Amino acid sequence: MISFAKYLVRNLIVFFILCQSAFFLQATNSRTAPEIKHLDWGKIEVREIDGNITTYKGRIKDCIITPSGSLPWDWKKTNMHHKPGIRVEDVKPFLNQADIFVLSCGMDLVLQVMDETKIFLEQHGKEVHVLQSEQAMIKFNELAPTKRVIVFLHSTC
Numbered sequence: 125m126i127s128f129a130k131y132l133v134r135n136l137i138v139f140f141i142l143c144q145s146a147f148f149l150q151a152t153n154s155r156t157a158p159e160i161k162h163l164d165w166g167k168i169e170v171r172e173i174d175g176n177i178t179t180y181k182g183r184i185k186d187c188i189i190t191p192s193g194s195l196p197w198d199w200k201k202t203n204m205h206h207k208p209g210i211r212v213e214d215v216k217p218f219l220n221q222a223d224i225f226v227l228s229c230g231m232d233l234v235l236q237v238m239d240e241t242k243i244f245l246e247q248h249g250k251e252v253h254v255l256q257s258e259q260a261m262i263k264f265n266e267l268a269p270t271k272r273v274i275v276f277l278h279s280t281c
Contacts, residue, residue, distance in 0.1 A: 157268035158189050160261045160277070165231060168279050170194040185279045189264065190221050191272050209236030210276060212244045222274040224251040224267055228260035234281040 162169035167181040172193050180187045186197040199205070202214055210227050218225075225245050229235045237254050245252045253263055257278055264275040 157191055157273075158194055159268065160189065160265055160275075163258060163261045163277070163279060166280050168277055180279070187277055188218070189268075189275045189277065190218065191268070191274070192221075197276060197278075206230075206235050206281070208238050210241050211238050212241050214276070215241055215245060218274050219245075219248055219250075222250070222272045224253070224271055224273040226253045226255065226260045226264050226267075226273060226275040228255060228257040228276060228278045230278040230281045231257050232281045235278045 156173070158173060159171045160168065161171045161177065166185045167179065168185065168187055170178045170180075170187065170189060172178055178187075178194050180194075180196060184196040184198050186199070187194045188197045202211075204211065204214060209229075215225060215227075227237050227241070229237065233256055242252050242254065253260070255263060260275055260277060264273060264277075267273045
């Protein structure tokens with residue numbers, strides 16, 4: 125009877141340790157921000173906070189990634205064009221969602237960012253980075269785990 129009790133206690137201890145380890149691994153593997161997993165011409169893959177992958181390609185191949193997740197960046201909805209580029213009205217709805225704005229200018233730097241947009245964001249205390257798309261991806265992934273950052277990511281020209 126004593127050996128069975130020792131066996132039971134030992135297994136309960138092992139079970140308890142395994143449960144704690146599993147909880148710790150789950151806690152350390154949970155995401156606190158989205159991550160850009162892949163960027164290629166006309167295609168973006170985002171790992172969302174819940175671990176699911178969202179892919180942007182086809183007609184809507186650009187996205188806006190906020191601290192809480194990604195959404196399609198449909199230029200037709202805001203009547204945006206490469207020139208004059210990203211305007212105040214494009215960033216204004218996101219003003220309270222982040223402290224840092226990363227604005228991508230496309231893979232070949234064709235998309236412009238209006239000076240008024242940068243000034244508007246800076247006047248509202250926002251840090252602004254205007255970068256080529258691959259550099260914007262790197263900057264976002266670097267900052268997102270610890271900062272409130274938004275990226276407007278253009279996957280072509």
